[in-house]
Amino acid sequence: MHSPLSRRQWAFDLFLAVVAAAVAIAQLVIPNNDGYFGGPMWLNVVVSLLRTIPLAVRRVWPVPVAVVVFGADILTSLCVPHTSTFWGMVLPMAIAMYSAARWSDMRRTLLVLPLPVAAFTLYPIHMQTFGRSWQDIAFPLVILWATFIAGYVINRLLHQRHDLKEALRQLAEQRDAHSRHVLLEERTRIAREMHDVLAHGVTVMVVQTGAARMELDESATAARESLLAVEATGRQVIGELRRTLNLLRLSDDLPLSGQPSPGLADLPELVASMRKAGLTVELHLPEHVDADPGRELAVYRIVQEALTNALRHAGRTRVHVRITAAPHLEVEVSDEGPRHGDGRGSRLGGGHGLIGMKERVAMYGGRLLAEPRGSGFVVHAAFPSVERTQ
Structure with missing residues (x-):
């Protein structure tokens, strides 16, 4: 389905048709050796106009235009002799073949493929001077089919580009x-x-x-x-x-948990479980941290997610977890990367873990840094003091 033509496209096609008609008639009245001449002048003028004027609507009705352009020659060749020139006959036919392949679907376009063969094999019926050599028929056929192939290739490429844009648009919508x-x-x-x-x-x-x-x-x-x-x-x-x-909790039938939320005091137990999983974890936790339960929960979840990511992406590596209480609460989790040079999956995409970290830190007006460092990875979160967020 093609979009409506613009005024510039209408003007160009009309200009093309008028110029093609003028050139075709000029070759009839000006003596030249470009073609085969025969038949009455009035008939040649009519046939030339039928070959060229329909080109003005070649993008709107591409296949019917090709049928009219070739049909004028085919019907005339069956009845009487008439003039054939390159600029007055072959060129309009080439434009019609290109237009049919460029602006029509493949099934309808196949209808125009036999038309050049019919036009140039029937022309010698009343014009015996044409067709004495195989080149007389082969030359125009090569030109017409070449223009057809060019139009078809451009048509396919433009459709593929449109399909690719649509696929990218849908992919972007799905990603969002x-x-x-x-x-x-x-x-x-x-x-x-x-x-x-x-x-x-x-x-x-x-x-x-x-x-x-x-x-x-x-x-x-x-x-x-x-x-x-x-x-x-x-x-x-x-x-x-x-x-x-x-x-x-519309889809959650479980009752509310009566257990308290995890905090900084639960970090040693978390570290111990990750050590059992294969990580070498060093935990630096101050003896006293003046933080509310919400910030403690956020720090706990960040450490939990960072250790899980380290194990997933770097394997049995060494990880340093450092909690700082002054001047404000900060947490940093850094790993040394894969020990044997194994490839590391990207942690900078739109994964659930990093999104969760950012949401937790942003809820308290803090900042989060998550980026590669050397062969490893570091996650650093800073929470402003309670006074600053009140």
């Missing part, structure tokens, strides 16, 4: 959809984990507020009302958190 899906999954997972942290903290606040309210003197009416408002708001927040989590 996949990225959005991965991002949504990761955010959902983070929301589930943060629910435990927030619900725990708000619950403690509500319980403590309720206890403080009970300890107040009966005369402290204003303070009691304020604490009642805080307690009610806290309970409302807990309810909203649970309803939000239920929306995120």
Whole structure:
């Protein structure tokens, strides 16, 4: 299916048809030796116009135009002699053959292939001077079929380019959809984990507020009302958190876990499990880290993902895990790369792990660096202090 023609294309085809007609008629009236001459002048003019004027719509009706161009010569050759010249006959036919192959589908285009043979084998019926040598027929046939092949090749190449663009567009849409899906999954997972942290903290606040309210003197009416408002708001927040989590867990029938979220204190156990898997891990963890449960969970997940990636991409390598608490919380996981020069798969693509790391760090306004270093790979995350994110 071709797009509508522009004004420039219409103008060019009309100009081409007029010029071809003028050249064909000029060869009839100006004495020359280019061709075979016979038949009445009026008939030759009519045939020349039938060969050339239809070229004005060659892109709109390519196959019918070729049939008209060749049919004018074929029908005339069966009845009476007429003039044949290169510029007035062969050239318009070549343009018609090219147009049929260029702007039509293959099945319809095959209809025009026998037309050159019919035109030049029937022409000698009343023009005995033509066809005395095989070259008289072979020369125009080679030209016409060559133009047909050129049009067909260009047509196929343009269709392949269009198909390639469409495939690339669909691939880009699928990639974007996949990225959005991965991002949504990761955010959902983070929301589930943060629910435990927030619900725990708000619950403690509500319980403590309720206890403080009970300890107040009966005369402290204003303070009691304020604490009642805080307690009610806290309970409302807990309810909203649970309803939000239920929306995120539409396909998850498991009950909410009562276990606390993992944190920095769980890193030695994580490192021990990775050592059993084959990694040589060195963990540098400060004795005291002043961080909230959410940041601890984020650091734990980043270390977990980085160690998993190191094992997957570098095999039994050495990994250094360093946690820094001052001036703000930072974590760096670096590996030394494959020990035996094995090829490393790229970690810079759109994998779930890196997306999850970026989302966790961005949630606290931090920054994440994940890049090759030497033959290994390094993941570095920095979390701003609690004061800066409030």
